[in-house]
Amino acid sequence: MSASRDDVLILGGGVIGLACALYLLKAGAGVRVLEQGTPGCGSSHGNCGTITPSHAPPLAMPGMVGLALRSMFSASAPLYLNPRFDGPRLRWLLGFARQCNWRDFAVAASARGAILQRSRRLLTELVHDEELDCEFVEAGELYVYRTEQRRLADERDHVAVLQRLGIDVQRLRGEEVEAMEPALKPGVAGGLFHPGDARLRPDRYAAELARRVIERGGVIESGARIERFGATDGRLVEVHSSRGVFRGDRVVLALGAWSPLLGKSLGLRLPMQPGKGYSLTYSRPARAPRHPMVLREASVCVTTWDSGYRLGSTMEFSGYSEGLNRARLDALRRGAASCLHEPEGPQLQEEWWGWRPMSVDEVPIIGPSTRWSNLWLATAHGMLGVSMSAATGELVASMLSGKTPTIDATPYAPSRFNL
Numbered sequence: 001m002s003a004s005r006d007d008v009l010i011l012g013g014g015v016i017g018l019a020c021a022l023y024l025l026k027a028g029a030g031v032r033v034l035e036q037g038t039p040g041c042g043s044s045h046g047n048c049g050t051i052t053p054s055h056a057p058p059l060a061m062p063g064m065v066g067l068a069l070r071s072m073f074s075a076s077a078p079l080y081l082n083p084r085f086d087g088p089r090l091r092w093l094l095g096f097a098r099q100c101n102w103r104d105f106a107v108a109a110s111a112r113g114a115i116l117q118r119s120r121r122l123l124t125e126l127v128h129d130e131e132l133d134c135e136f137v138e139a140g141e142l143y144v145y146r147t148e149q150r151r152l153a154d155e156r157d158h159v160a161v162l163q164r165l166g167i168d169v170q171r172l173r174g175e176e177v178e179a180m181e182p183a184l185k186p187g188v189a190g191g192l193f194h195p196g197d198a199r200l201r202p203d204r205y206a207a208e209l210a211r212r213v214i215e216r217g218g219v220i221e222s223g224a225r226i227e228r229f230g231a232t233d234g235r236l237v238e239v240h241s242s243r244g245v246f247r248g249d250r251v252v253l254a255l256g257a258w259s260p261l262l263g264k265s266l267g268l269r270l271p272m273q274p275g276k277g278y279s280l281t282y283s284r285p286a287r288a289p290r291h292p293m294v295l296r297e298a299s300v301c302v303t304t305w306d307s308g309y310r311l312g313s314t315m316e317f318s319g320y321s322e323g324l325n326r327a328r329l330d331a332l333r334r335g336a337a338s339c340l341h342e343p344e345g346p347q348l349q350e351e352w353w354g355w356r357p358m359s360v361d362e363v364p365i366i367g368p369s370t371r372w373s374n375l376w377l378a379t380a381h382g383m384l385g386v387s388m389s390a391a392t393g394e395l396v397a398s399m400l401s402g403k404t405p406t407i408d409a410t411p412y413a414p415s416r417f418n419l
Helices: 015-026 064-071 087-098 102-129 148-165 174-180 202-215 256-265 326-337 382-401
Strands: 004-011 031-035 079-081 141-145 170-173 190-194 219-222 226-232 235-241 244-253 272-282 293-295 300-305 308-317 348-359 365-368 375-379
Touching (some): 004 015, 015 031, 015 375, 015 382, 031 244, 087 272, 102 148, 102 382, 141 148, 141 174, 170 174, 174 190, 202 219, 226 256, 244 256, 244 382, 256 348, 272 326, 300 326, 308 326, 348 382, 365 382
Parallel strands (some): 004 031, 004 244, 031 219, 141 293, 244 375
Antiparallel strands (some): 141 190, 170 190, 235 244, 272 308, 272 348, 293 300, 300 308, 365 375
16 A cells, blocks of 8 residues: 655644644645644643743743752642652753743743734634634733732732833723632732733644634544654654654654654654643633633643633643642642632533643744754644644744744754754
8 A cells, every 4th residue: 555645744642743733835835744643632631721922931031940859859830840850840840941041031931922922913814714612802901919028029020021122911900800700709909900911722622623623624543643753864754653654845843842752763863752731621611711811920820711620730741651649739729729719610521631842942843844844843832732733733833834924933943942
């Protein structure tokens, strides 16, 4: 049986791979997506579904290394570093530590801000034009503070960064936040409102992207675990998978947290680690928040949809360890209970964990490989894959079509890591 051949093979069917597929199809390319599970089954599925230009500032900043080291002694800390020795994770952490300075912080914030703001604008168009039924609402996002210390620290750092990037943020007094959100318990010290943020239901967003990819003539191969490559003269000629052999004139690697594992077989050392996140999904409580919010002291994200309600967040660096950590799920519940009248919905629908693809500089890796002439990368979006998905798809489609990208692609280039 001869292998199928397509204009573009996309490896990975999360929101990044599906968005790339949709924009390539709109540009006239023939596309086939190879997904080892089902579309959107990875970190696309269980995140909080917030669309957040407000998250342009990266984690890496002065003082973060000390916080990470202290977290080794608390398995329920919002940022948890597993003390077990792991060579690749240690190398990544050392690289991350070198990024914890204000110069690299500013560079990363600028790169993240550009793609986040572009993607935010595109998502409104994409949802409307493609008729995506994913509970997309342009409601903004609220940061809630119960201590003056944390509020003042964020006003000093977070607000200043967003203002430099042209991202709107509004300071609110405690009573204004409580009036805005009756779901909150009394005792709010203040808040920051990000009116340009939005929310959607991420599992439905992934499902709707997959629907439109198929309706536009694309093919999605579910259960296609990639096993090896055939290559010649610096070019990938075949992708061998559990569903058969596939050929494409060009190949896009969009495997999220699995990208470094597959990259090894291509001689690529992607500077990435899985950052494990957790969420709890419920039926909707009677006193549900009106806006997506981040409870800052507890580091808990709360999102309400018409169809449900989710508590999520946390960052755990434990390598590729699988399974739920009950201490971290309990921390989400405690954090929500400290701030909300009804912290949980009447029915628990899902307990979830997933690996986020964290690059060492917290900037996604998007662009052509320097090693393989027909390979492009679209990975390492960290906690912001949903937020960056539309702009990533547009960027990949522009580059593969030979068009000038709308945003400067230089900050995301794989060449910065010799990939």
